[in-house]
Amino acid sequence: MTLSDRARLLISCPDRPGIVAAVSQCLFDQGANIVHSDQHTTDPEGGVFFMRIEFDLPELDNRGTELERAFEPVASRFRMDWRLAYAARVKPLAIFVSKEDHCLLELLWRWRAGDMAADIAMVVSNHPDLRELVEAYGIPFHHIAVTRERLDQAETAQLQLVDGKVDVIVLARYMRILSPSFISRFPNRIINIHHSFLPAFAGADPYAQAYSRGVKLIGATAHYATDALDAGPIIGQDVERVDHRHNVEDLKRIGRHVERMVLARAVAWHLEDKVLVHGNKTVVFA
Amino acid sequence: MTLSDRARLLISCPDRPGIVAAVSQCLFDQGANIVHSDQHTTDPEGGVFFMRIEFDLPELDNRGTELERAFEPVASRFRMDWRLAYAARVKPLAIFVSKEDHCLLELLWRWRAGDMAADIAMVVSNHPDLRELVEAYGIPFHHIAVTRERLDQAETAQLQLVDGKVDVIVLARYMRILSPSFISRFPNRIINIHHSFLPAFAGADPYAQAYSRGVKLIGATAHYATDALDAGPIIGQDVERVDHRHNVEDLKRIGRHVERMVLARAVAWHLEDKVLVHGNKTVVFA
Amino acid sequence: MTLSDRARLLISCPDRPGIVAAVSQCLFDQGANIVHSDQHTTDPEGGVFFMRIEFDLPELDNRGTELERAFEPVASRFRMDWRLAYAARVKPLAIFVSKEDHCLLELLWRWRAGDMAADIAMVVSNHPDLRELVEAYGIPFHHIAVTRERLDQAETAQLQLVDGKVDVIVLARYMRILSPSFISRFPNRIINIHHSFLPAFAGADPYAQAYSRGVKLIGATAHYATDALDAGPIIGQDVERVDHRHNVEDLKRIGRHVERMVLARAVAWHLEDKVLVHGNKTVVFA
Amino acid sequence: MTLSDRARLLISCPDRPGIVAAVSQCLFDQGANIVHSDQHTTDPEGGVFFMRIEFDLPELDNRGTELERAFEPVASRFRMDWRLAYAARVKPLAIFVSKEDHCLLELLWRWRAGDMAADIAMVVSNHPDLRELVEAYGIPFHHIAVTRERLDQAETAQLQLVDGKVDVIVLARYMRILSPSFISRFPNRIINIHHSFLPAFAGADPYAQAYSRGVKLIGATAHYATDALDAGPIIGQDVERVDHRHNVEDLKRIGRHVERMVLARAVAWHLEDKVLVHGNKTVVFA
Known part of the structure; x- marks a missing residue:
């Protein structure tokens, strides 16, 4: 893996069950391998959920847009504020x-x-x-x-x-x-x-x-x-x-x-x- | 939620794609809500993966065994060392x-x-x-x-x-x-x-x-x-x-x-x- | 030397040359041996001078009053605020x-x-x-x-x-x-x-x-x-x-x-x- | 006072009563004003005594040699290792x-x-x-x-x-x-x-x-x-x-x-x- 294959997904949304499962399944389906992951909730009931996932995806440069498109429904389902940051794009x-x-x-x-x-x-x-x-x-x-x-x-x-x-x-x-x-x-x-x-x-x-x-x-x-x-x-x-x-x-x-x-x-x-x-x-x- | 509904899942296994997705899907299917989650990999390729998930599951006392049984196939698929720790069992x-x-x-x-x-x-x-x-x-x-x-x-x-x-x-x-x-x-x-x-x-x-x-x-x-x-x-x-x-x-x-x-x-x-x-x-x- | 022979002299006064010389000479004349000494001046010209001297004096219990009396003229000459604290008097x-x-x-x-x-x-x-x-x-x-x-x-x-x-x-x-x-x-x-x-x-x-x-x-x-x-x-x-x-x-x-x-x-x-x-x-x- | 008038006297010698009195009296006689002073003894009985005195002496440049000469007898009496460091001599x-x-x-x-x-x-x-x-x-x-x-x-x-x-x-x-x-x-x-x-x-x-x-x-x-x-x-x-x-x-x-x-x-x-x-x-x- 090289730096050009690494990205970070940043998420915040209302907390509720199933977020991690949906996000990680989506990344897995796209062929991404999670390298680091941090999450935090201000309150498991009615709080705000934060997540940062660092992952490697082969040929990210070409496949990033596809990944983003695939992620859209997940994001919308959980009403996420989110962005994808490419490690190589300094x-x-x-x-x-x-x-x-x-x-x-x-x-x-x-x-x-x-x-x-x-x-x-x-x-x-x-x-x-x-x-x-x-x-x-x-x-x-x-x-x-x-x-x-x-x-x-x-x-x-x-x-x-x-x-x-x-x-x-x-x-x-x-x-x-x-x-x-x-x-x-x-x-x-x-x-x-x-x-x-x-x-x-x-x-x-x-x-x-x-x-x-x-x-x-x-x-x-x-x-x-x-x-x-x-x-x-x-x-x-x-x-x-x-x-x-x-x-x-x-x-x-x-x-x-x-x-x-x-x-x-x-x-x-x-x-x-x-x-x-x-x-x-x-x-x-x- | 009360302390009696809280548990921590501790996992270590060879790293490979799909672990987080499988684990979080299994917890979601059981009705658990993830409160904290930390993970670490010594190396995304061929390294060891570590995870600690703190979650709430209503009526955990009764449903813990069921959860453990449901988790077995996931654990075995990824060759996990794992244990479930109940927060209330001091x-x-x-x-x-x-x-x-x-x-x-x-x-x-x-x-x-x-x-x-x-x-x-x-x-x-x-x-x-x-x-x-x-x-x-x-x-x-x-x-x-x-x-x-x-x-x-x-x-x-x-x-x-x-x-x-x-x-x-x-x-x-x-x-x-x-x-x-x-x-x-x-x-x-x-x-x-x-x-x-x-x-x-x-x-x-x-x-x-x-x-x-x-x-x-x-x-x-x-x-x-x-x-x-x-x-x-x-x-x-x-x-x-x-x-x-x-x-x-x-x-x-x-x-x-x-x-x-x-x-x-x-x-x-x-x-x-x-x-x-x-x-x-x-x-x-x- | 025992704890009963140890005392601390605390001084503050307007800073001017000669204070340390006068204080240490007086202690020496009385037979005291300085163990620690710290001093500080807020400003060498027109500032306030602070000093803490920890010393041992054999038979301090009997000789403390004499020492205090001997120190009086020094203190008064430099317009000192001062006190002697006996380590053994907890x-x-x-x-x-x-x-x-x-x-x-x-x-x-x-x-x-x-x-x-x-x-x-x-x-x-x-x-x-x-x-x-x-x-x-x-x-x-x-x-x-x-x-x-x-x-x-x-x-x-x-x-x-x-x-x-x-x-x-x-x-x-x-x-x-x-x-x-x-x-x-x-x-x-x-x-x-x-x-x-x-x-x-x-x-x-x-x-x-x-x-x-x-x-x-x-x-x-x-x-x-x-x-x-x-x-x-x-x-x-x-x-x-x-x-x-x-x-x-x-x-x-x-x-x-x-x-x-x-x-x-x-x-x-x-x-x-x-x-x-x-x-x-x-x-x-x- | 200017930096050119400032010096530091560094001393180490066998500890015994009277050192501080002798050193500070000598500095006072020469017209020096002590700005900082630190001392330490490894043991009040038979230990080694360390001292660092920072002082101002008007026209130090001209009068340093005289001061050093005046200090010689004190140093020799207490068998001191000593040196005078001029702050301006970087x-x-x-x-x-x-x-x-x-x-x-x-x-x-x-x-x-x-x-x-x-x-x-x-x-x-x-x-x-x-x-x-x-x-x-x-x-x-x-x-x-x-x-x-x-x-x-x-x-x-x-x-x-x-x-x-x-x-x-x-x-x-x-x-x-x-x-x-x-x-x-x-x-x-x-x-x-x-x-x-x-x-x-x-x-x-x-x-x-x-x-x-x-x-x-x-x-x-x-x-x-x-x-x-x-x-x-x-x-x-x-x-x-x-x-x-x-x-x-x-x-x-x-x-x-x-x-x-x-x-x-x-x-x-x-x-x-x-x-x-x-x-x-x-x-x-x-």
């Missing part, structure tokens, strides 16, 4: 950055190391600073200045770049807000990273607040961008231990490390179709 | 201890808190010290002295206590070796805990060795007991950070904390039928 | 609980294991439920009902029990609020534990909120109680990983495990005089 | 690599981000592969082929490059053995990284062994290189959780992530003079 991805490069570099490094199955189509930035770094990786870099007055204009330019050309947008410390209208074009396909603390700190300079509060853990949350600023479905979180010896700069430095790890992991999960969204939360079949 | 368990009580107490506490679905049938010890503590929990305590000369005699007495009466034996810092013949009576049903370090230290007083080597992590491994001392299939592992300020006593104290956590977690997984053994390794559907 | 401690026993049991277990240098003088509860458990450890249990109407009366009774008799109060899941006046009697000597999430959830049933938000980490924070509910100086924090498979009950169970670990660690640090408070934050020389 | 460092770039890239990235206070003087490799990557950072790259037959010759060439020019050598996945004679030129100044498991696996392809053993944790250890292959003083260790879903390639990928983190952290500690070596173990004042 997702085109745009990275949005501002000036900080730590998240960008982690993504580029993993991408070049073969740890991240994406086609990084472009990097878009509201600053010109990281052009050289990005172009050294052979990736197109687009500088689109974003001013408060000309937000619309900037978004139009950004949209022109990404529309129809990328499947996922990663906000790798992109420090501008995207409009609801922009976000709505990429539902659950824009991944953002932001710092997180216990407890949370609202308002300006959260690291300074965390410092004055003497927190013992510095964290980061990767989530899908939604209209609700930083409150979209959480994909992944992690923390790092800190203590009184760390000053605000140290907290920021440690925060950068947590951010790049959490973001890179979340992006990899998304690219491997391991994240299903349900309302405002995720099911991550990691 | 496993009877014996805890073997010596003098140290930290693992024992963690198990008793989780058991009383309802975090551990076992019926602790007895505690067996080669020392009388922990009798009072155990009996305060309303659990029978058996003191069986174990001397090097009378190992056989002691094991005979132990076997008399547990044989046919318990399903699982937890060695909660039981400091005597069990004979291969005793262990062979409970294949993959005796759970042991031992300290672990990076690197490993063979020989006496490993904590003193770890101290002189200046290790920065103290760990513990829970595993199934086999003839090969401390080398059976690993169920779970964890570590705790230490530094130069910790003396040998501190390392032992921290080691005790790691041990009780790792052991309790491993026992819970076993009791919930989440651990499948494959050669000398485990698949843990945690 | 701190009397009261545990306040309600119905949940997980934090209480962890403390009792560590105390009996010799991992926690306290004299647990009493357990005070607003419910009678845990009496038997506590008394089995040979510890006095006091049930003081607390009603919203008779809060004052209850606190008077509590105060009568603890005043002058305990040095530290641990709120081990004590579900009643203490009045500012009660708290002010034990400044930085009441230790509380509460759940913590990324992000934080205000209002009722935070675990249910965390569940609907799909958080991936469950945490707990141990802190000193102050007037500001749950916002006192943080002593310690930790988290445990969770995922979509965990329901609200699972989150609570995991939360309990984190809580008892974080609280027990914080209490141990406090008892070993490792926590210094500075405004609303702590310096923990762990 | 240590020149050589990175040795083979073909794998993950550790190298992490170091380069932290160095450029200002998170690692080193002067990376050169990268030396037994393969030409990473030349372009290194030179893009403006760092000289030297390819010195190393064959089994010509090991001496290669080491002579390597020595010519580094001798007198670098203070620290980091083996960032350098897959050749260095001779005892080479290592003895840089005692406790060559930092190596290697994979670590619980339990340890001797012999070839440890990741494959770890896979067949079903380990649940993958780790890495950073240590000083000594004659005893991979058994020098441990500086830092960490682990990452794995499970049955990870194949050998996954374990290696995860191992790479742990390795780069552990190595980068150890190198940073070394560069900030936070690591003191004592026999075959370290005291890390992190």
Whole structure:
């Protein structure tokens, strides 16, 4: 078997008996061999059922359409939201950055190391600073200045770049807000990273607040961008231990490390179709 | 649905297409509703396939035998190792201890808190010290002295206590070796805990060795007991950070904390039928 | 050297050159041998200086007063807040609980294991439920009902029990609020534990909120109680990983495990005089 | 105060009363202000005492020699091993690599981000592969082929490059053995990284062994290189959780992530003079 024969079937639907039987019978009839399978139900009675099946099908390239057609009746019978993702069709991805490069570099490094199955189509930035770094990786870099007055204009330019050309947008410390209208074009396909603390700190300079509060853990949350600023479905979180010896700069430095790890992991999960969204939360079949 | 309607089907067999379809169809035909399902294959071509399906079946108590009978042809067709575990049939368990009580107490506490679905049938010890503590929990305590000369005699007495009466034996810092013949009576049903370090230290007083080597992590491994001392299939592992300020006593104290956590977690997984053994390794559907 | 010869000198004062020299010279003149020493300054210029020195002094019992007298001029010269803590004078401690026993049991277990240098003088509860458990450890249990109407009366009774008799109060899941006046009697000597999430959830049933938000980490924070509910100086924090498979009950169970670990660690640090408070934050020389 | 006024005094000597007093008095007399101070004794009676003092001294550049002269009598009185490290004198460092770039890239990235206070003087490799990557950072790259037959010759060439020019050598996945004679030129100044498991696996392809053993944790250890292959003083260790879903390639990928983190952290500690070596173990004042 080769990568070109591998696909992932993603399903969510109202839970009721018989789903797994119907899905797996259909795949079997088509000659598919299940490699991994994960499922989850929020409640066996009246809940929502989620499934991710990774399978191999010889000559998938030719037979995918047939498979999809064969699956239609099953999907419709169980009122499924579903999609088939071909492992060999690596997702085109745009990275949005501002000036900080730590998240960008982690993504580029993993991408070049073969740890991240994406086609990084472009990097878009509201600053010109990281052009050289990005172009050294052979990736197109687009500088689109974003001013408060000309937000619309900037978004139009950004949209022109990404529309129809990328499947996922990663906000790798992109420090501008995207409009609801922009976000709505990429539902659950824009991944953002932001710092997180216990407890949370609202308002300006959260690291300074965390410092004055003497927190013992510095964290980061990767989530899908939604209209609700930083409150979209959480994909992944992690923390790092800190203590009184760390000053605000140290907290920021440690925060950068947590951010790049959490973001890179979340992006990899998304690219491997391991994240299903349900309302405002995720099911991550990691 | 109630707990009495819930069961878990555990399967391992040579991997080939059609297993999931056949299994899930059979369960569906019987009226079962799948609640959780995990599967794993060591290799889609020629590997071993593992599956754990948790399902609800109304009136399971009456209909379990019928279900098992219906499943037989499927199992035989795919040459399955399989068993059906009824969630309501809580496993009877014996805890073997010596003098140290930290693992024992963690198990008793989780058991009383309802975090551990076992019926602790007895505690067996080669020392009388922990009798009072155990009996305060309303659990029978058996003191069986174990001397090097009378190992056989002691094991005979132990076997008399547990044989046919318990399903699982937890060695909660039981400091005597069990004979291969005793262990062979409970294949993959005796759970042991031992300290672990990076690197490993063979020989006496490993904590003193770890101290002189200046290790920065103290760990513990829970595993199934086999003839090969401390080398059976690993169920779970964890570590705790230490530094130069910790003396040998501190390392032992921290080691005790790691041990009780790792052991309790491993026992819970076993009791919930989440651990499948494959050669000398485990698949843990945690 | 024996434990009876060991003491800890805790200092905080405005930072300026010469403090360490003066302190260590004074200890040396008295015949003390420094065993551990930690110091921290918030800012070498104009900041606050913190120091914890653990030392051995032969016949400390007889010579402690002399040492304190000799130290007075040094303390006054540098305008120090300071105190001398004798390792052998184990701190009397009261545990306040309600119905949940997980934090209480962890403390009792560590105390009996010799991992926690306290004299647990009493357990005070607003419910009678845990009496038997506590008394089995040979510890006095006091049930003081607390009603919203008779809060004052209850606190008077509590105060009568603890005043002058305990040095530290641990709120081990004590579900009643203490009045500012009660708290002010034990400044930085009441230790509380509460759940913590990324992000934080205000209002009722935070675990249910965390569940609907799909958080991936469950945490707990141990802190000193102050007037500001749950916002006192943080002593310690930790988290445990969770995922979509965990329901609200699972989150609570995991939360309990984190809580008892974080609280027990914080209490141990406090008892070993490792926590210094500075405004609303702590310096923990762990 | 500026960085140019900051220094670190590193001391180890037989423990006895009066050391801290003498050292801090001497620093005070010279006008130094202590910023951080850590100390550790292996045993207050007859043990070894370790100290790291970070201090500011105005015009350190001019007054350092005077300070060192003033400290001589103190050092000699207590038979100290000691050295003074100037924070502004960033240590020149050589990175040795083979073909794998993950550790190298992490170091380069932290160095450029200002998170690692080193002067990376050169990268030396037994393969030409990473030349372009290194030179893009403006760092000289030297390819010195190393064959089994010509090991001496290669080491002579390597020595010519580094001798007198670098203070620290980091083996960032350098897959050749260095001779005892080479290592003895840089005692406790060559930092190596290697994979670590619980339990340890001797012999070839440890990741494959770890896979067949079903380990649940993958780790890495950073240590000083000594004659005893991979058994020098441990500086830092960490682990990452794995499970049955990870194949050998996954374990290696995860191992790479742990390795780069552990190595980068150890190198940073070394560069900030936070690591003191004592026999075959370290005291890390992190």
